[in-house]
Amino acid sequence: MARIVMKFGGTSMAGIERIRAVAARVKREADAGNEVAVVVSAMAGETDRLVGFCREASALYDPREYDVVVSAGEQITSGLLAIALQAIGVNARSWMGWQLPIHTDTAYAKARIGTIDTVALDRSLAAGEVAVIPGFQGLSGDGRVTTLGRGGSDTSAVAVAAAMKADRCDIYTDVDGVYTTDPRIVPRARKLAKVTYEEMLELASVGAKVLQTRSVGLAMKEKVRVQVLSSFTGEDAPMADTLPGTMIVGEEEIDDVERQLITGIAHDKNEAKITLTGVSDRPGSVAAIFEPLATANINVDMIIQNIAHGSGSTDVTFTVPAADLARSIETLNQARDAIGFGELIHDTRVAKVSVVGVGMRSHAGVASAMFTTLGQRGINIQAISTSEIKVSVLIHEDETELAVRVLHTAYGLDASEAA
Amino acid sequence: MARIVMKFGGTSMAGIERIRAVAARVKREADAGNEVAVVVSAMAGETDRLVGFCREASALYDPREYDVVVSAGEQITSGLLAIALQAIGVNARSWMGWQLPIHTDTAYAKARIGTIDTVALDRSLAAGEVAVIPGFQGLSGDGRVTTLGRGGSDTSAVAVAAAMKADRCDIYTDVDGVYTTDPRIVPRARKLAKVTYEEMLELASVGAKVLQTRSVGLAMKEKVRVQVLSSFTGEDAPMADTLPGTMIVGEEEIDDVERQLITGIAHDKNEAKITLTGVSDRPGSVAAIFEPLATANINVDMIIQNIAHGSGSTDVTFTVPAADLARSIETLNQARDAIGFGELIHDTRVAKVSVVGVGMRSHAGVASAMFTTLGQRGINIQAISTSEIKVSVLIHEDETELAVRVLHTAYGLDASEAA
Numbered sequence: 126m127a128r129i130v131m132k133f134g135g136t137s138m139a140g141i142e143r144i145r146a147v148a149a150r151v152k153r154e155a156d157a158g159n160e161v162a163v164v165v166s167a168m169a170g171e172t173d174r175l176v177g178f179c180r181e182a183s184a185l186y187d188p189r190e191y192d193v194v195v196s197a198g199e200q201i202t203s204g205l206l207a208i209a210l211q212a213i214g215v216n217a218r219s220w221m222g223w224q225l226p227i228h229t230d231t232a233y234a235k236a237r238i239g240t241i242d243t244v245a246l247d248r249s250l251a252a253g254e255v256a257v258i259p260g261f262q263g264l265s266g267d268g269r270v271t272t273l274g275r276g277g278s279d280t281s282a283v284a285v286a287a288a289m290k291a292d293r294c295d296i297y298t299d300v301d302g303v304y305t306t307d308p309r310i311v312p313r314a315r316k317l318a319k320v321t322y323e324e325m326l327e328l329a330s331v332g333a334k335v336l337q338t339r340s341v342g343l344a345m346k347e348k349v350r351v352q353v354l355s356s357f358t359g360e361d362a363p364m365a366d367t368l369p370g371t372m373i374v375g376e377e378e379i380d381d382v383e384r385q386l387i388t389g390i391a392h393d394k395n396e397a398k399i400t401l402t403g404v405s406d407r408p409g410s411v412a413a414i415f416e417p418l419a420t421a422n423i424n425v426d427m428i429i430q431n432i433a434h435g436s437g438s439t440d441v442t443f444t445v446p447a448a449d450l451a452r453s454i455e456t457l458n459q460a461r462d463a464i465g466f467g468e469l470i471h472d473t474r475v476a477k478v479s480v481v482g483v484g485m486r487s488h489a490g491v492a493s494a495m496f497t498t499l500g501q502r503g504i505n506i507q508a509i510s511t512s513e514i515k516v517s518v519l520i521h522e523d524e525t526e527l528a529v530r531v532l533h534t535a536y537g538l539d540a541s542e543a544a
Numbered sequence: 545m546a547r548i549v550m551k552f553g554g555t556s557m558a559g560i561e562r563i564r565a566v567a568a569r570v571k572r573e574a575d576a577g578n579e580v581a582v583v584v585s586a587m588a589g590e591t592d593r594l595v596g597f598c599r600e601a602s603a604l605y606d607p608r609e610y611d612v613v614v615s616a617g618e619q620i621t622s623g624l625l626a627i628a629l630q631a632i633g634v635n636a637r638s639w640m641g642w643q644l645p646i647h648t649d650t651a652y653a654k655a656r657i658g659t660i661d662t663v664a665l666d667r668s669l670a671a672g673e674v675a676v677i678p679g680f681q682g683l684s685g686d687g688r689v690t691t692l693g694r695g696g697s698d699t700s701a702v703a704v705a706a707a708m709k710a711d712r713c714d715i716y717t718d719v720d721g722v723y724t725t726d727p728r729i730v731p732r733a734r735k736l737a738k739v740t741y742e743e744m745l746e747l748a749s750v751g752a753k754v755l756q757t758r759s760v761g762l763a764m765k766e767k768v769r770v771q772v773l774s775s776f777t778g779e780d781a782p783m784a785d786t787l788p789g790t791m792i793v794g795e796e797e798i799d800d801v802e803r804q805l806i807t808g809i810a811h812d813k814n815e816a817k818i819t820l821t822g823v824s825d826r827p828g829s830v831a832a833i834f835e836p837l838a839t840a841n842i843n844v845d846m847i848i849q850n851i852a853h854g855s856g857s858t859d860v861t862f863t864v865p866a867a868d869l870a871r872s873i874e875t876l877n878q879a880r881d882a883i884g885f886g887e888l889i890h891d892t893r894v895a896k897v898s899v900v901g902v903g904m905r906s907h908a909g910v911a912s913a914m915f916t917t918l919g920q921r922g923i924n925i926q927a928i929s930t931s932e933i934k935v936s937v938l939i940h941e942d943e944t945e946l947a948v949r950v951l952h953t954a955y956g957l958d959a960s961e962a963a
Contacts, residue, residue: 141597141600141601144601145601175620178560178620178624179623179624179627181560182560182563182564182624182627182628182631183627183628183630183631185631186627186630186631187626187627187630189637190623190624190626190627190630190637190638191623191627192623193619193620193622193623193626193638193640194619194620194623194624194627196619197616197617197619197620198616200612200613200615200616200619201594201597201612201613201616203612204598204609204610204611204612204613205597205598205601205609205613207606207609207612208598208601208602208605208606208609208610208613209601209602211602211605211606211609212601212602212604212605218608218609219609219612221612221689223642224687224688268643269643270640
């Protein structure tokens with residue numbers, strides 16, 4: 126017997142037929158003697174519908190009321206899944222965020238989970254009930270409904286798993302695991318049996334959109350073993366405890382034999398590049414650029430300060446999320462006098478390609494192999510950033526697929542023909 | 545300054561444009577210095593959508609989970625109305641049923657309101673906030689969400705008005721008041737300025753579908769002054785405290801000058817007639833018919849036991865809601881041996897027409913005038929039932945409109961040409 130959390134996303138909950146399929150999947154785990162809590166998203170499209178209502182009602186909607194409105198989506202699916210489970214003989218009941226409760230802070234619309242009270246939950250599980258819990262929602266200290274921000278149901282699942290000391294948190298999604306890279310680009314991409322929290326964080330944040338980044342961070346902090354697996358397999362799918370998906374675990378769970386130099390290659394086309402020319406080469410000028418962007422809550426990623434022209438001025442290039450480009454330009458123009466720059470040049474036709482792997486901690490040469498491989502194919506590198514387990518380069522958008530493919534081969538990640 | 549409850553139905557909440565119109569109406573009352581609580585229904589069609597999901601998930605759905613699902617509709621509109629109010633400068637916040645809380649019993653899906661805790665509500669109103677409260681929902685003693693059954697938002701509004709000792713409960717609906725009869729049938733029907741609780745109960749239960757019957761009963765019990773008025777008038781509509789709708793009040797509020805013999809004429813085509821022939825004319829045979837129907841929760845209305853044929857057997861005729869006809873036939877056939885009857889004849893082509901008025905308490909001749917009027921037009925009466933303030937007859941469905949029209953004229957209810 127194990128304690129497990131199963132999490133199903135909006136596509137899995139889109140309509141009663143799919144909810145019935147989820148119920149059958151949950152029943153298999155319950156029938157196998159496991160204590161099961163299920164965390165559900167709203168039906169696909171429902172959250173967008175509700176958010177649309179709020180925006181239509183007021184561009185400057187009160188996030189406290191927004192949370193009342195949008196939390197309804199998960200409330201609906203959790204009740205429906207409980208009904209569908211009961212219909213196939215599974216003892217089940219729903220628990221709203223305010224009922225357990227799932228305590229959060231008061232940052233409405235983007236709340237963070239604090240503690241989860243498990244007294245009622247433990248009693249329910251001990252009584253043989255499957256607990257169905259709406260994702261994405263909680264209860265603030267003011268006694269009001271909160272939501273966690275988009276994609277928050279993954280975080281809810283991990284938080285519930287941590288609170289109930291679950292053996293595993295299975296995230297059912299529309300992919301069947303985490304791959305060495307996007308299989309649509311590289312057909313020979315391989316599914317990873319295991320990946321570390323840190324690698325997953327890097328892969329998630331650079332565009333491998335399998336799990337919400339915050340949920341991976343929480344899993345790492347709370348040491349929750351998370352499995353990503355497919356919700357689109359039939360009754361004959363392997364049981365989740367045979368680990369058919371990708372396990373996200375601590376580094377200590379990956380032994381030396383399994384360890385690869387590079388775990389995966391991610392790409393992200395949602396970046397925009399900004400270059401400020403003629404920035405005066407004096408102390409404080411760079412701070413004058415990035416301070417107003419930080420105040421505007423714009424996340425700057427890669428930064429390059431070009432070598433000064435000898436003229437006492439320099440060019441500064443950096444990337445921001447493409448969605449924040451317009452706001453970035455506005456912010457920088459407002460700060461123009463304080464910064465003192467010539468031109469503002471921007472370019473959204475860029476992509477960030479990253480190689481990720483905990484193995485690079487103990488191996489030199491990963492970055493230079495990357496630059497060499499790209500250089501041999503004539504791919505120009507516009508910016509570079511690195512972390513302990515990642516090297517990212519900014520290239521022209523049109524060369525993304527080529528770059529991913531050649532790097533996948535160069536780092537020996539291609540599946541053998543036989544596989 | 546007055547304390548008022550404003551209640552808006554699903555048609556008024558159907559879409560953000562209409563919610564904005566509701567907000568404008570609420571703002572007028574708040575700006576006039578009133579303390580205002582607003583009770584809202586779900587968007588028109590939304591409750592049906594959610595009920596449909598539950599039924600699709602399981603024909604035998606758990607009413608506790610059904611309540612979780614369907615209560616989401618009012619949750620959504622209450623958040624949206626709070627946002628729309630804030631957008632036009634009105635200090636407003638939503639209060640879910642579990643937040644106030646609105647205590648109910650544990651009869652999930654058809655719960656009854658017990659007490660409403662007004663501590664938080666009073667504080668909110670005193671702080672100048674408009675309280676937006678989802679109708680139809682409450683909190684059971686088990687800490688779970690309940691709903692009150694279809695149409696329950698009217699009852700929520702009256703219960704909130706009673707709890708907060710409101711001066712008035714204004715029910716905004718798609719008609720502008722209570723009429724002497726259906727204006728689609730009788731163009732010269734008049735809007736009533738006042739009607740007593742008891743009359744309204746009779747009018748509501750016999751087919752004048754303006755207010756949920758239970759809400760009128762509660763208003764009578766709690767002495768809540770209820771006004772029915774139209775939500776479909778523009779900014780230039782009269783303020784509600786000028787009483788442009790119909791006030792539902794205690795009999796003591798209607799003085800002799802205003803009092804009419806007959807207040808209104810209602811009709812109801814949702815009845816079905818059942819006749820059992822050859823029922824043995826012995827003690828207990830009638831009980832044998834109605835006991836199983838009561839057990840099956842079928843509401844029998846008019847009952848006639850014909851004069852025995854001298855053969856020791858009799859015919860028993862009665863009416864049930866047309867929606868319960870199939871279940872009634874099944875129930876009676878199962879009890880056939882216990883009852884002992886010849887044939888079961890049923891007819892849905894019937895209508896009940898009722899004349900209602902507290903004035904008939906002190907006036908004889910109301911019923912005979914009704915029978916005479918109908919007889920003169922050749923309308924055959926199939927059954928009769930009476931209460932202290934009502935006379936109902938069952939007639940052929942095709943004669944409904946004619947009967948209503950001639951009775952409206954006969955009792956002097958037609959508006960003068962000038963009106």
